Amino acid sequence: MPRQAALPKCPNCAEPVESGDLFCGACGQDLSVATAPPQDHPTLTMTGPAAPGDGVDWPAPEPPGPPPSAHLPTDLPGTDSADMPLPGHQPGPGQSAGEGVRFDRPSEPDEYPLQAPDPRLAAGTAGPGDPGEPAQVCVACRAGRVDDDGYCENCGHAQPRERDHVERETGPVAAVSDRGLRHHRNEDAFSVGHTSLPDGTPAVMAIVCDGVSSATRPDDASLAASQVAGDSLLAALPRGTHPQQAMHEAIVAAAQAVNALAEEPATAREHSPHQNAPACTIVGAVVTPGLLVVGWVGDSRVYWVPTDRGAPPARLTEDDSWAAQMVAAGLMSEAEAYADERAHAITGWLGADAYELEPHTASFKPDRPGAVVVCTDGLWNYAETAEEMSEIVPPDATAHxxxxxxxxxxxxxxxGGHDNVTVAVLPFPAPPHGAGSA
Structure with missing residues (x-):
């Protein structure tokens, strides 16, 4: 499991331990005693003073139902984490573990060039043996027929898929997803939308998911997770659920959707007892007139880029990766952690074989307008720090x-486009209805 692998860790110091260990060799923690998981609460802070309020009179949280699992909290207060430090904001030796995380990809095949569709397809020419149906002719050899799995029966070339490049703009939020220049398919997916809160004020949301390539059907996992999480948010926010609680519930629902994929029978092409269950990462953002909420599991990120470029940008998420975990725990220096062969293994994902589901959420009250960038590592590998991301975001990002x-x-x-690339852009604050892009 090249990207999905993660060693069990000590619940006290996060030092990797072997499955049969009774005590942690680093801190002596008794591994037979289960410790309570940390509460899901805001972990990072926005640069600048918090606004006095978010402008919405939120109703009391709905009575929680049966918890989805024993380790998942159900009561999530909406706070702005104003007293927590922002990792990675101060450069130099004291820089936090979050900044500087890069996922170097294993060797990929040569570029798969996308070619123009065969003009016979547009003409609706019927293929042999399929009278009355449009022909599906290979874009590579222009002679072979394309089978139901999307491969040419003559040369075996994989055909361009509908998800190779996807764009959507709805109201003031937009997203783009692309398979990149090296992968044979796009294993990312997204969901964007806008709705109204109980008092009529606007809210916009974006969910971005990145399929774990070492798992089975990563494209199905990311698509299921993004759709279910997006639908969950758009249903919960109009009911008055606090955005932070709604984000937590959306991630849990997405995890359950990905878990369900593992119960489906595998096709002949995918069947193998050694393949991992479908898996993906998830990251999302909800923006209201006065509140910005983010949630994530994995290594996809959210960046804050103020419209006033004189103000500092920020990264609002912390990667679930082995290296970041080791540095944050003070067990290794950044150089030592990233030199380790386990450095780029993700330690959190959605999937039936995930060690446990630990959704992260955080709530912010920015003191100025700006753009919220939600993306997979296919983008942030080329603009890793908040400052680098700020440099490539256009000045008119919130308007367009x-x-x-x-x-x-x-x-x-x-x-280089070495990975699938997905990015969503939301404006803060959420503009009044009708003020976004058409």
Missing amino acids: PLHCARVLLGHALDG
Whole structure:
């Protein structure tokens, strides 16, 4: 499991331990005693003083139902974490573990060039043996017929898929997803939307998921997770659920959707007793007129880029990765952690074989307008720090989110496009209804 692998860790110091260990060799923790998981609460802070309020009179949280699992909290207060430090904001030796995380990809095949569709397809020419149905002719050899799995029966070339490049703009939020220049398919997915809160004020949301390539059906996992999480948010927010609680519930629902994929029978092409269950990462953001909420599991990120470029940008998420975990726990220096062969293994994901589900959420009250960038590592590998991301975000990002998303995609492709690239752009504060892009 090249990206999905993660060693069991000590619940006290996060030092890796073997499955049969009774005590942690680093701190002596008794591993036979289960410790309570940390509460899901805001972990990072926005640069600048918090606003006095978010402008919405939130109703009391709904009575929690049966918890989805024993380790998942159900009562999530909405706080702004104003007293927590922002990791990675101070450069130099004291820089936090979050900054500097890069996922170097294993060797990929040569570029799979996308070719123009065969003109016979547009003409609706019927293929042999399929009278009355449009022909599906290979874009590579222009002679072979394409089978139901999307491969040419003559040369075996994989055909361009519908998800190779996807764009969507709805109201003031937009997203773009692209398979990049090296992968044979796009294993990312996204969901964007806008709705109204109980008092009529607007809210916009974006969910971005990155399929774990070492798992089975990563594209199905990311698609299921993004759709279910997006639908969950758009249903919960109008009911008055606090955005932070709604984000937590959306991630839990997405995890359950990905888990369900593992119960489906595998196709002949995918069947193998050694393949991992479908898996993906998830990251999302909800923006209201006065509140910004983020949630994530994995290594996809959310960046804050203020419209006033004189103000500092920020990264609002902390990667679930082995190296970041070791540095944050003070067990290794950054150089030592990233030199380790386990450095780029993710320690959190959605999937039936995940060690445990630990959704992270955080709530912020920015004191100025700005753009919220939600993306997979296919983008941030080419703009890793908040400052680098700020440099490539267009000045008019909040007014033209789709244009901004396209610009960011272009930056990743120009940088090499070694991975799938997905990016969503939301404005803060959420504009009044009808004020976003058409």
